[in-house]
Amino acid sequence: MSNTPSENRARFGVPENSMVFARGVRKSYGPLEVLKGVDIDVPAGSVACIIGPSGSGKSTFLRCINHLEKLTGGILLVDGAFVGYDLRDDRLYEVKDDELCQRRAEIGMLFQSFNLFSHMTVMENLVEAPIHVRRMPAEQAKAEALELLARVGLSDKVDRYPRELSGGQQQRVAIARAMAMKPKVLLFDEPTSALDPELVGEVLQVMRDLAEAGMTMVVVTHEIGFAREIGDQLIFMDGGVIVEQGDPREMIANPQSPRTREFLSKVL
Amino acid sequence: MSKVDASETRPQPSSLVADVDRLVVVPRRNYGIWIGTALTLVLSFFILRAFAVNPAFGWETAAGYLFHPSIMRGLLNTLILTVVIMALAIIIGTVVAVMRVSPSPVLRGFAGAYVWFFRGVPALIQLIFWFNLALLVREISLTLPFVGEVFSIRTNDFMTPFFSAVVALSLCEAGYMAEIIRAGIKSVPSGQSEAASALGMPYRNILKRIVLPQAMRFVVPPTGNEAINLLKMTSLVTFIAVDDLFYSAQSIYARTFETIPLLIVVAVWYLAVVSIMSVGQHFLERHFGRSETRTDSWALRVIRSAFGSRAKEFSA
Numbered sequence: 094m095s096n097t098p099s100e101n102r103a104r105f106g107v108p109e110n111s112m113v114f115a116r117g118v119r120k121s122y123g124p125l126e127v128l129k130g131v132d133i134d135v136p137a138g139s140v141a142c143i144i145g146p147s148g149s150g151k152s153t154f155l156r157c158i159n160h161l162e163k164l165t166g167g168i169l170l171v172d173g174a175f176v177g178y179d180l181r182d183d184r185l186y187e188v189k190d191d192e193l194c195q196r197r198a199e200i201g202m203l204f205q206s207f208n209l210f211s212h213m214t215v216m217e218n219l220v221e222a223p224i225h226v227r228r229m230p231a232e233q234a235k236a237e238a239l240e241l242l243a244r245v246g247l248s249d250k251v252d253r254y255p256r257e258l259s260g261g262q263q264q265r266v267a268i269a270r271a272m273a274m275k276p277k278v279l280l281f282d283e284p285t286s287a288l289d290p291e292l293v294g295e296v297l298q299v300m301r302d303l304a305e306a307g308m309t310m311v312v313v314t315h316e317i318g319f320a321r322e323i324g325d326q327l328i329f330m331d332g333g334v335i336v337e338q339g340d341p342r343e344m345i346a347n348p349q350s351p352r353t354r355e356f357l358s359k360v361l
Numbered sequence: 362m363s364k365v366d367a368s369e370t371r372p373q374p375s376s377l378v379a380d381v382d383r384l385v386v387v388p389r390r391n392y393g394i395w396i397g398t399a400l401t402l403v404l405s406f407f408i409l410r411a412f413a414v415n416p417a418f419g420w421e422t423a424a425g426y427l428f429h430p431s432i433m434r435g436l437l438n439t440l441i442l443t444v445v446i447m448a449l450a451i452i453i454g455t456v457v458a459v460m461r462v463s464p465s466p467v468l469r470g471f472a473g474a475y476v477w478f479f480r481g482v483p484a485l486i487q488l489i490f491w492f493n494l495a496l497l498v499r500e501i502s503l504t505l506p507f508v509g510e511v512f513s514i515r516t517n518d519f520m521t522p523f524f525s526a527v528v529a530l531s532l533c534e535a536g537y538m539a540e541i542i543r544a545g546i547k548s549v550p551s552g553q554s555e556a557a558s559a560l561g562m563p564y565r566n567i568l569k570r571i572v573l574p575q576a577m578r579f580v581v582p583p584t585g586n587e588a589i590n591l592l593k594m595t596s597l598v599t600f601i602a603v604d605d606l607f608y609s610a611q612s613i614y615a616r617t618f619e620t621i622p623l624l625i626v627v628a629v630w631y632l633a634v635v636s637i638m639s640v641g642q643h644f645l646e647r648h649f650g651r652s653e654t655r656t657d658s659w660a661l662r663v664i665r666s667a668f669g670s671r672a673k674e675f676s677a
Contacts, residue, residue: 197560226560
């Protein structure tokens with residue numbers, strides 16, 4: 094068996110506690126190159142925030158992590174292992190659909206538009222994947238779902254349909270749905286961008302709680318304040334490359350690159 | 362609006378309130394509607410009178426045939442045909458629709474050609490074609506290498522009128538159902554299947570548990586219309602001598618020459634079945650729309666069912 098974390102660690106120099114490890118990640122759509130070689134290290138238990146103008150490739154990179162997009166080049170390891178491939182004899186074999194699904198289930202993802210299943214109640218949304226992907230007994234899945242809903246403060250919405258909830262509540266349900274799979278890492282794709290300003294806080298609070306509980310998170314966001322407060326590293330992307338990365342507080346106070354400085358001056 | 366002065370919001374003197382209360386509203390007269398109403402009433406009178414006084418309609422004769430055993434058998438066959446064909450059309454149509462949204466260009470192309478052909482050729486021609494399949498293929502046999510002939514059957518032995526009606530009309534109706542279901546699948550936002558993928562659900566599960574159930578809400582109203590169309594379309598099987606409702610009526614009036622009364626009997630039965638189907642459609646719509654409509658009042662649902670799917674536009 095190949096593609097084991099220990100082998101990859103030795104071969105690619107992956108740090109011991111690495112959760113997301115990217116080297117030279119490239120992605121093209123036809124002639125259009127969206128990612129032009131991205132290197133990222135996200136240690137387990139840390140929060141990485143990615144900022145950048147629209148079209149900078151930050152969402153595409155996030156979607157590469159759980160293999161919703163196939164890489165055109167480079168390597169991307171989650172917890173030391175490839176997500177969409179098996180490495181054997183110097184070849185990357187694409188894994189079968191079922192295997193890919195099992196690996197993807199360990200990587201939670203949150204979307205700008207929440208994407209709760211609109212024909213299901215909150216409870217049905219939460220137990221769908223645990224029951225049908227993880228083969229968890231229904232009783233256990235329901236008990237765990239109730240616990241998670243209590244954690245995001247929505248115990249009273251168990252039997253509501255998504256359209257009966259506010260945007261902030263929907264995103265909190267979506268976070269609970271992702272957590273129901275007990276993921277190793279959570280990916281957030283502009284989780285608060287579609288929310289009314291007064292609803293942003295409740296979602297950020299839930300994310301703050303997760304970070305404090307030790308969840309590894311990669312967050313594409315426009316919330317510079319959140320990045321400064323919670324982020325362990327800040328990554329500024331523009332034109333498909335990482336322009337600058339470092340400690341959020343230092344980088345925001347004293348950006349090195351003129352492009353970073355210009356972007357921060359617009360969003361702060 | 363002019364800007365509101367603070368004094369305007371103060372309570373008014375009671376004399377002014379009384380004065381305002383005395384104002385009378387004179388409704389606008391809509392002469393067009395009055396003329397239209399009058400003309401419609403006159404027209405309805407003449408139509409009803411024509412039905413009532415013309416003895417050639419033979420209402421008593423029609424009433425006598427309404428529950429005639431061969432009419433009943435015909436009605437039963439019509440219903441069986443409709444249910445069986447619709448069920449097959451939904452199954453085949455779903456398969457074709459899923460092929461049409463598949464990533465493979467070959468599957469997409471095949472499904473496109475299917476819809477193009479079976480929607481393009483008139484149902485009656487397809488029906489007669491399948492009935493005459495024996496002219497094209499004498500027998501159907503399955504021969505495996507090393508095993509030899511597994512089975513063989515003469516086309517005429519299984520292409521009975523009833524069976525060819527089922528084959529022809531299911532394939533034809535499936536062309537329409539495929540388009541309806543495809544439109545339903547396309548109406549589900551792509552974020553839904555993306556979120557399901559991110560949760561680790563495999564493609565077949567995403568289709569079965571996320572996309573198709575949500576597509577149903579868009580699929581049910583036009584499918585109800587298709588079922589009603591199909592019920593009437595089954596009268597075509599008369600041409601290949603399947604004893605459906607229309608064929609039974611025809612074979613009676615061919616003997617007795619009571620043509621009009623028997624056509625009335627047929628029309629009454631079709632209307633009755635269509636009315637029952639409309640009620641069923643309403644309950645199906647409510648079931649698949651439950652995540653959308655549970656706040657609707659009972660009255661609104663009745664209005665919606667009365668006006669069919671179009672009522673969605675003003676209740677949305």
